[in-house]
Amino acid sequence: MHFLYNLTIRIAQFLLKIIALFSPKMKLFVDGRKDVFKILEQKIAAQDQTIWFHAASLGEYEQGLPVIEKIKNNYPDHKIIITFFSPSGYEVRKNNTVADVTLYLPLDTPKYAKRFLELVHPDLVFFIKYEFWINYLYQLRKQNIPTYLISGIFREKQLFFKWYGEFYRKALDTFTHFFVQNKDSKRLITQLGMTNVTVSGDTRFDRVVAILEKDNHLDFIAKFKGDSVTIVVGSSWPKDEILLIDFINNCALKNVKFIIAPHNIKKEQIQQLKKSIANKVVLFSEKEDKDLSQYDVFIIDTVGILTKIYSYADIAYVGGGFGNPGVHNILEPATFGVPIVIGPNYSHFAEATALVALGGCTSVSNYEELELAINDLLDSKKARDEKGIICNNFVQSNKGATSCIISKIISI
Numbered sequence: 169m170h171f172l173y174n175l176t177i178r179i180a181q182f183l184l185k186i187i188a189l190f191s192p193k194m195k196l197f198v199d200g201r202k203d204v205f206k207i208l209e210q211k212i213a214a215q216d217q218t219i220w221f222h223a224a225s226l227g228e229y230e231q232g233l234p235v236i237e238k239i240k241n242n243y244p245d246h247k248i249i250i251t252f253f254s255p256s257g258y259e260v261r262k263n264n265t266v267a268d269v270t271l272y273l274p275l276d277t278p279k280y281a282k283r284f285l286e287l288v289h290p291d292l293v294f295f296i297k298y299e300f301w302i303n304y305l306y307q308l309r310k311q312n313i314p315t316y317l318i319s320g321i322f323r324e325k326q327l328f329f330k331w332y333g334e335f336y337r338k339a340l341d342t343f344t345h346f347f348v349q350n351k352d353s354k355r356l357i358t359q360l361g362m363t364n365v366t367v368s369g370d371t372r373f374d375r376v377v378a379i380l381e382k383d384n385h386l387d388f389i390a391k392f393k394g395d396s397v398t399i400v401v402g403s404s405w406p407k408d409e410i411l412l413i414d415f416i417n418n419c420a421l422k423n424v425k426f427i428i429a430p431h432n433i434k435k436e437q438i439q440q441l442k443k444s445i446a447n448k449v450v451l452f453s454e455k456e457d458k459d460l461s462q463y464d465v466f467i468i469d470t471v472g473i474l475t476k477i478y479s480y481a482d483i484a485y486v487g488g489g490f491g492n493p494g495v496h497n498i499l500e501p502a503t504f505g506v507p508i509v510i511g512p513n514y515s516h517f518a519e520a521t522a523l524v525a526l527g528g529c530t531s532v533s534n535y536e537e538l539e540l541a542i543n544d545l546l547d548s549k550k551a552r553d554e555k556g557i558i559c560n561n562f563v564q565s566n567k568g569a570t571s572c573i574i575s576k577i578i579s580i
Contacts (some may be wrong), residue, residue: 528558
């Protein structure tokens, strides 16, 4: 089985090089890994003490950030190494200030895994949420390096729980401790004989609670908003935008403004989105020397500021819910006490499922439902406030995972 796994990785490596010739994202994926070992040789000395965190993409990085920051404080003499699998994580957070070295994780071959760990020689290792790379885990176990899973999620459909999943189950023996998000995950993994499991909760709650303590002011958003009721559309995909554009173009209410932060900010797609809106539209990239108060729709064709923009929202629509795997992060608007509207695909996300059940978040499946949900919120400040309170209370009541993880690690 190990032979087949390694063969699959090798075939994928070959195919990715071909795909990279036609895909800018895959080109970043391939080219970004070319100089990883050279960078490690330059930035990590043999005598350095290091701690390694791995995040699949941007969401996992944000999820793990509270733990990364606490570990950095508790181990000030260690260098922090952060790796990403996906360009959508690395390209956005490659210049973060919490890590001493940030780079792509080399593909999971025996040679790369061994070389990577020789150069990084970590004292502690953390995998965030998931991504169980067999050769890296094998080397970590072989070298007896303490390895932790934080904010882990396990589901019955995963290979670990299939009759043919023995090869993958053995990889779990590497982990010193599993910090999982919920009781179902603990139940599943204890069925495999694991007793080193703690239900710590989801560190994303700590991440978004910390946002409230930061300066979230954006002067240009404040000028655009004025005293208008503002609907912020975050991480929207084309399927979301088809419905939302119709709503915006048909919206008869005065003193309502829209901020749209699309998931994809390719120039041609941004221009197409702009042309499809009948109201006065301004882009972030063209905002200079504009009187933003005179526009009805503000399209954010940049990354990294959506979280702050949510602080100006009276209503939030979070995209992704009309596609797979589903809705994007709803906790950021929730922490600001903003009522939320999402698409129908959210069942894989515990926080979305919970907030829909509580009433702070409304799921819609078509234009008619979208129109009704948003108009109900626009018509009633009381409804906005009540749903917003539900969202904020939900976030506040679920914080504390980071403290649980840190205290346990220190005691192990």
